[in-house]
Amino acid sequence: MKKPLINLVLLFIFILSCSKSEDPISTSGSTSNSSSTTTTTQVADCGGKLGVDKLICLCDNFKARLSSSQLASLQMAYTFSNIKTWSNLPASMSPRIGIPFSALNASQLAAAKEIVQQMSGTVINEGYSEVQQLWLADDYLSANGGGSAYGVGNYYLAFFGTPDSKGQFEIMMTGHHKTVANTYKDGVLIAATPHFAATEPLSWISGANTYGPLNQEQAAFVDILSNLTSDQFTQAHVSTTYSDLLLGPNNNWQFPSTSSGLKCNSLNATQKQLVINALKTYVNDIDDDNAAKILSKYVSQIDNTYLLHSGTNAMNTRNDYFRIDGPNVWIEFSVQNGIVFRNNVHFHSVWRDRIDDYGTTKN
Template sequence: MHALNRRPFLLLGCSALALAACGPHDKLRDDDDDEAAAAPAITVQPASVQSDGAAVELRVVATGGGLSYQWYRDEAVVAGATAARHATAVAGAWHVVVRNALGEVRSATAVVTVSPDPVIHAQPLAASVTASQLALFTVAATGVGLSYQWYRDGLALPHARGASLRTGTAGAYHVVVASDRDGAAAVASASAALTVAAAAEAPAIATPPAAQAVIAGRVAVLAVAATGTDLRYAWFQDGRAVAGADGPACVLLPATTADQGAWHVVVRNGLGEVASAPVPLTVLEAGEGGDAAAAASAANELLATLRSAQKTEAAAPDATGTVRFAATLANARAWSAASGAHHGLRLDDTLSLAQRRAAERLIAVALGPGGAALVARIRQADAVYADQWRDAAAGADRYSLALFGTPSATAAWALQVSGHQLLVNRAYNTPQAGATPMVLGARPPHWAVAASGAARLDDDAGTEGVPHAPLEAQRAAVAALVQALRASASVASAARLSDSFDALVMAPDAAGDPAYRSVSYPGGSSGRGVAHGRLDASQKAAFKAAVAAWVRTQPAELAQALLDAYLARDALAATYVAYADGAGGSPDFGPWPNAGARPSRAAGSYLRIDGPRVWIEFLVRSEGASASARVYHASVWRDKVADYGARY
C-alpha cells in the first residue's frame, strides 16, 4: 500500500459539503415581500464553532425585505452558498454578505475549526511470504497529530509505531491510530494475517480494482486483493507507472483532477506477474455536476464514443445494446431490479475503455460522487452474489445505462441506471426535479473479503478481512430511528404496524413498474404509523437523518431542494413513520445481519416514511423459510409528485 500524500490534507469528515437553503420551514421573516422595505441589518451574527469532522451549521439572521446571501471562506466566494444557513465541514474564516436593493452588510467573521478523530481509509491487507522474506503492512489514515501502534496476536510490538510495518513473523496484525487532539477517539484497523508458506506460489488477482468517482480534495483508494507469495505491486495511470505506488492499495491523499484516468495494477513475484484490467477513476471538482448542462455535456461525450448501433433509438422498451430510448412512459418504466437482462447499454467489457470511462463519468456527473459510489458498491455486492449463488444472470457487469430523450441543457430528458437490486433515475428540465423511483438493495448486505479474495457472508466485528456494507448509511439511519421511536412506549405503540412484510409495498416487480400512475398510497391517518407531530426532538432528529440518508445520495442542490419540500412544516404535519417487527418478535436492523445461527429472525423488520411527497421503505428480507436462511436489505424511495420527473 502506498499513500500519495502530495500536499497537506485535512480530513473533512464523511459528509459531503451540504448547501442548506432556507425552505418554507426556515423563513427568517414573517413577510414574503420580494421588494426591499429597508436596507439589510444583521441581528444575529454567525458564531465560531469547532467540528470533529462532521458538518456544522453557520447561520445569520437579518432584517430587511428581498434579502440575498453570499458566504465567503478566507475571503473567497463559496459557490452555491447563498442561503441564510450554510452547513460545512471545511475549516477557515467564514463571513456572509447580506444584500438587497437598498444596500448590503457584512457579518462578523466566524472561525470554523476542524479537528477530526482519526479515520482509516486503507486497511492493512493479509500477506503470504516464504521463509526469510518480509511482508509490508501499511495503513493510510487522516487526522490531526496521528500516532501509530502495531500489534501481533493482540500484543503491542515495541518500536512498531509508524504507518508501516515490515515483518516476516507469522501472526495476526493490526494497528491502532490515535490523535493528539484532546478527546479524540483512537481507531483500530482490521486484522491482517501474515502466513509463512512452505513453497512459493505464483500471483493471481482475486478481487480487481473497481471504478470509482470522488470529489477533488477527498481521498481515493484503489485496491487489489491478490494471492501468491512474496508479492510486489506496481500501479499505472493511463499506462504510465506511478512513482511510489507499490502496495496492494494506492491511496490518493487527496485526489486531484490530474489523477483522473484509467488505472491498473501489476502484481508479480519470482514465478510471474498478472495485470488487472484498467478501471476509470473520475475526479470531479467540488460543485461540478448535478445540473442539466453538465449532465448533458457528459452524456454527449459518451454518445460521441459510441458506435452507431449503440446509440440508435431503441425499437422496444426492453431493448438492449443501445443507450437511446424515446422519452415515453412505456420506455421509462420498463426496468426491473431482478437479476437478468436490463434495457439500455450494458456496462461490461463489450465497451471499449474510452466508452467505459465516458459512461462512468456520466454517472458521476449525473448522480454526484456519492451517488456514483453507491452504485459502485451495489454492483460490487452483486459480483459477490453472482459468485456465491452461482447466478450467471447477476454480476457487476450486468448493469445498464439508458437515456430517454435527447440530452440537453434546456429540454426535458432523463437518465437511468438499472440492474440487480438497483434503479437510479435522474430527470432534467422536467416539471419536477426528479430523482425517483430509486431502488437500492444489498444482497449480501454485509461481507468481509479475506486476502484470498474469498467473501465471508456471516462476518461480524471480529472477522478478519476488509468489510463491505453497501447500504450502511441507510441501515444505520433506520436502526437509529426505530430505536428512537421505541424509546417511548406511546410513540412505539402508534408507530408499530401489525402487518408482516416479506416484500416492499411500493417497489416494482420483475416486469417493471406497471403500477406507476395507478398506485394507491395510504390515506387518512389509520394504519400509517405515528404522526411526525407526536415525535420529540430526538425522534425528529432521527427522522430527519433517515430521510437524508436517501435524499443525500443526490447532488447537493437537488438534495437540498427535495429536503426542503419533504421537511417543510406543512409537509411534516401530514407525514407518518411506521415500523414492523421481524420474525424474532422485534425490529432488528443490526449491522451484521447474517452473523449467528438464526439470521432469519431479523427477516420482516420494516421501516416506512410516508409523507405528502416522500415515500421510503426499508426491509430486511429472507432468502428462505428456515431459521438459518440468510437475509438481505431492500429499499425503495418514491416521490408521490415527482417520480420520473412528473413528466408522464
Template sequence: MVVSNSGGSTTSAEATLSVSSADGSPVISRQPTAQTVSVGAAVSFSVSATGSGTLAYQWRKDGATLSGATAATHTLAAVTTDDAGQYDVVVSTGVGSVTSSAATLTVSSTSAVATHAAAVHSAMETFLGTLSTSQQGTAQLGWALDSARRWSNLPASMVARNGVKWGDLSTVQKTAARSLITTALGDTGNALHLGMQAADEALVSTYGASSGTYGAGHSYIAALGTPSASDFWLLQLTGHHFTANLAMGGAYASPTPLFLGVEPKGSFTLSGTTWDPMQAQRSAFANLGAALTAYAGARFSKTYGDVLFGANGSGSIDGSCPRSYASVTDLGLAYSSLSSTDQALVQTAIRSYVNTQASAVAAELLSAYLSDSALASTSVGYAGTGTVTAKGNYFRIAGPRVWIEFSVQSGVIVSSDIHFHTIWRDKLADYGGKCVS
C-alpha cells in the first residue's frame, strides 16, 4: 500500500497472497510466456506455482517429455531452429497435478540468412531481367508444393522439369544465371553445380550418350512463388543428377530435398579441365563405411538398390509429403555407440552435404544437425561391404531432422562401371518447411 498526505508518501512492505486449491493440489500463479529469439541465443521458460507438499516439475516440448527438465525454470543455452515449438510444464504434488498453458518459442533466422536471402532475390531479379517475356513466364511459377515436387533423377527428356533450360539461354543470360547460382549456393555449391553439368557433358563427348538426353544444356532454373527479399519463395535448380530446392524467406532456410548423383563416378577430364564433382561426399562415405564395418550393429539387415526417399514417387518425381520416415525400421547403430574418432566421420559426412550451401545457410543447418541433443538421437548404418566401389553398397545417416542416403548403383551410360545416387532431406525444412503434416 502507498500512504500519502501533503508532506509526502510511503510504501508498505509487500504481503504475499498464496492461493491453493482446496485439496492442496498445485495452482499455477504465473504461466510461461511466448518468446522469439535468434539462432544461438539463450532462452528460459519459467513457471510459478503453489500447492501442499513438495512441488515437482516436468517440462514438455510439443507434448513430448524433455529429459532432465524438472525445475521451475527450463533454460536452453544455445537455441537452434530445431528448438522452435510449444513448451509447457506439468506441476504436480502428492495429491494432484496441473499443466501450464503452452508458450511458443519462435526461432528467427539469423541476420546472415536474411542478408543472404536478400542477395539471392537481387540476383534473381537481375537474371529475370535478361529473359524475354516468354522465358520469364517459363521461369516463374506460382507456389505449389505439387509443382515443387517435379524433379527427378532421370534425364529431363524422360521427366519434364520446371523452369528455363540452360541450353536455351544466351551468353548474357548464362552469365546472369551463373551469378545467381553462385550467390545462392556459394562458391563450393557453384563448383558442384558446374561439375555436375560437366559430368553430364562428359557422358556425351566421352562416352557417346545422346546430346538430346544428356549434356550441360539439360539443366533448369525456376522460381516457385514470387521472388522476394523477405517473403517465402523457392529457387529450384534441377537437371539429371543435381536438384536443389532453395527456400528463401520462410520458416527455414534450406536447400532440401537435395539430390546428388554422378556418372562418371569419379575424376574425369573435359576440354582440358579435370573434374570430380562428388569427391567430398564419396570420400566421406568411403571413410565412414570402413569404420562402420567394425560395428556389428551398424550393418542393416536389408539390402537397398537405391535411396528410399529420392525422386521415386508416382511419375518418377518426388513422392508425397510428409515422408514416412517412421516406416523405416532398419535403423543401424546409434551415433552415441561410436568412438569419438568415428563420430567425427559421421559429422564429416553430414558436412560434405551441408557445406555445399552458402555459409549463412550451412551454419544455421549445422547448428541444428550437430547439436548435442540432435546427435544423441542420430543413427548411422550401411548395407553391403561398407565400400563405395561396388554396386549394392548403401549408407544412411538419420537424425531428428537430417536424413542422408548414399547408394552405389550400376553404371547406365558407363555400363562397365558404377555410379552414385544420394539424397539429403530435412524432416522439418524440406521445401522450406512445406513438406510436413
C-alpha cells in the first residue's frame, strides 16, 4: 500500500548515490596510494628468461612493486574454494578475489599485464591479443550504457599459492568476459582450464580498428557445420535448446558421463582439420609452447571426440550452441541475448578439460 512512496524515496536515494559514484572508466593512471608504501625490493631483469621461469620472475617483480596491503589482496591460498571464484558476470555481480586493476598505478598495471601476456599466446586475435580486445570490449560496454560495473578496471589478478619453480600455484586473471586461469606445478604448466571467453558487443569500431574478439571461434564452428554431410549433421544436431553453457562457472567437475553427438572418427581428413582449427582458437589462447603440447594431445584423441550442435548453422542467433567433447577437451560456445545491447546477441564460451581442469584439483 505504501509501496509507491517507498519506491520514490528509494529512487531518489539511488539517483543520488549513482551521481556520486561515477568511476573513471580507464584505469591507466588511476590514482593509488601505493607509491608511498612501495617496498624497496629490487626489481629483477626477466628479459633473459623464458617460459615459466620468466613468468615467475615477472610475478616476483610485480609483487615487489606492491604495497603490503596490495600484496595481501593479490596473494591468496591455493584452495579449491579460492580458485573456483571466476564467473561470467561483472565483478560487481559476482565478486572476484585478488587485486582489481583499478587499484593499481600505471607501472603496477603494466607489470600485471605483462604477467597475463606471458601466460598467453602470441597468435593474432587469440592469446594476449584476444585478452586485450576483451578488456576493450568491457571498456566499450562501460562507455556505451553499461556504466561503472564494466571496464578493464574491474578485472582482477590473483595468485593462488606462491609462484615458484617448486610446488603448485595458479594465476588467475578474471573479469566480466574473460578468465585466464593457468595452473603450474614444479615449473610446468599442468592446466590451462577452466578458461572463459565471451564478448559483448560481438564487434565494434574504435579509431582505425575493427574488433571482433571471438569472430574466429564463431567462424571455425560455422566452417565445421557447413562441411558436414547431411548424415553427419543429423548426428551432430539436437533439437533440444541450449540457452547457456552447461559447464559455466560453478558447474565444476560436472562433465556428462557419456558423450553425445557426432563422433569425429567418421570425419574425413579435411573435416578433422576444421575441428582442429576450432580447437586452435582456444588452445592458442595459452603461451605458444604449451598451446602446441595441448593441441597435439587433443589432436591425438580426435577420433574419440564428439561434436554437438543446436540452433542455426550460422551460430549467430540466440540459443545457437556448439560443443566439442573429447576424452580431455571440453569446449562450449553459446549465443545469448545481449545484456547492454538488448537487440543484439552476444557470445559466451568456455574451455575446460575433463581430466586436467584446475590442475585436477576437485575440492
